[in-house]
Amino acid sequence: xxxxxxxxxxxxxxxxxxxxxxxxxxxxxxxxxxxxxxxxxxxxxxxxxxxxxxxxxxxxxxxxxxxxxxxxxxxxxxxxxxxxxxxxxxxxxxxxxxxxxxxxxxxxxxxxxxxxxxxxxxxxxxxxxxxxxxxxxxxxxxxxxxxxxxxxxxxxxxxxxxxxxxxxxxxxxxxxxxxxxxxxxxxxxxxxxxxxxxxxxxxxxxxxxxxxxxxxxxxxxxxxxxxxxxxxxxxxxxxxxxxxxxxxxxxxxxxxxxxxxxxxxxxxxxxxxxxxxxxxxxxxxxxxxxxxxxxxxxxxxxxxxxxxxxxxxxxxxxxxxxxxxxxxxxxxxxxxx
Numbered sequence: 473x474x475x476x477x478x479x480x481x482x483x484x485x486x487x488x489x490x491x492x493x494x495x496x497x498x499x500x501x502x503x504x505x506x507x508x509x510x511x512x513x514x515x516x517x518x519x520x521x522x523x524x525x526x527x528x529x530x531x532x533x534x535x536x537x538x539x540x541x542x543x544x545x546x547x548x549x550x551x552x553x554x555x556x557x558x559x560x561x562x563x564x565x566x567x568x569x570x571x572x573x574x575x576x577x578x579x580x581x582x583x584x585x586x587x588x589x590x591x592x593x594x595x596x597x598x599x600x601x602x603x604x605x606x607x608x609x610x611x612x613x614x615x616x617x618x619x620x621x622x623x624x625x626x627x628x629x630x631x632x633x634x635x636x637x638x639x640x641x642x643x644x645x646x647x648x649x650x651x652x653x654x655x656x657x658x659x660x661x662x663x664x665x666x667x668x669x670x671x672x673x674x675x676x677x678x679x680x681x682x683x684x685x686x687x688x689x690x691x692x693x694x695x696x697x698x699x700x701x702x703x704x705x706x707x708x709x710x711x712x713x714x715x716x717x718x719x720x721x722x723x724x725x726x727x728x729x730x731x732x733x734x735x736x737x738x739x740x741x742x743x744x745x746x747x748x749x750x751x752x753x754x755x756x757x758x759x760x761x762x763x764x765x766x767x768x769x770x771x772x773x774x775x776x777x778x779x780x781x782x783x784x785x786x787x788x789x790x791x792x793x794x795x796x797x798x799x800x801x802x803x804x805x806x807x808x809x
Contacts, residue, residue, distance in 0.1 A: 487605045500524055507625060517667065519646060530556050587614040588718045595719070612738050613718065 479491035509521035591613035600610035627642040636642040714723035715730040747753040
């Protein structure tokens with residue numbers, strides 16, 4: 473019996489084809505559409521919240537559980553390590569699963585997910601298949617549509633009547649206006665609302681050397697003040713990790729470069745024409761004139777006429793060099809005229 477046939481509980485929202493076999497799973501799914509995140513992390517200095525309890529548990533195990541004798545989930549093929557079973561399962565399905573169910577009928581390219589095939593078809597048909605249900609804008613890829621959908625979300629503050637269009641601005645507002653916990657510097661009395669800020673500030677009062685993170689690879693002398701920068705350097709320069717574009721298979725070094733590259737697919741390139749004298753370029757004001765040479769300045773002369781006043785000393789090469797430079801510039805000026 474096909475397990476998909478039992479999924480009779482469908483999502484009522486337009487454009488969402490999610491279906492479930494249990495009412496409580498549909499109820500959890502509806503929380504995502506309504507931006508209701510009732511599972512809140514109770515750890516200190518953490519304001520994360522989720523619409524699914526499993527997502528909250530994964531967040532706790534990844535961020536707040538101290539690493540020690542905990543279980544490590546390792547990929548049996550490439551030995552890459554993950555903090556939980558869900559991330560390992562996703563990695564195996566994406567990187568090592570042989571079955572590729574979707575392919576292009578025109579160019580025979582293969583894709584692991586249907587939305588990647590749909591975005592690829594834009595190259596053949598020119599049709600943007602992903603549509604926003606709220607403003608009717610069309611997009612090439614599902615990634616661009618999801619990024620656009622964030623503009624329609626509104627985050628209301630629980631402690632004041634303000635609302636925000638971006639989650640990051642809303643979180644910054646909560647920390648700035650509604651966080652009462654303060655970290656006070658014992659040396660100068662300055663107050664901070666985040667622990668990381670006072671840790672950086674304390675380096676002003678101490679004479680301790682800043683920790684340096686050096687690249688462990690041979691013949692590489694790069695060093696950084698932050699461990700995150702060192703990790704980024706290793707991934708790009710030594711491990712050669714690349715982020716692949718799902719539209720043209722181009723490989724970029726960072727995720728930021730990939731996002732700019734994907735945006736270039738939907739943004740038409742504007743080629744500005746080269747200006748000439750016929751199309752409005754202003755003529756040069758120094759056409760036919762001989763410019764002062766650096767050799768004149770080094771020789772302590774103000775103009776070319778002063779060369780005649782230099783005595784003809786056989787041991788000095790400066791007059792001869794200046795005369796050769798003058799003749800060369802004179803020929804160039806004649807060509808410009």
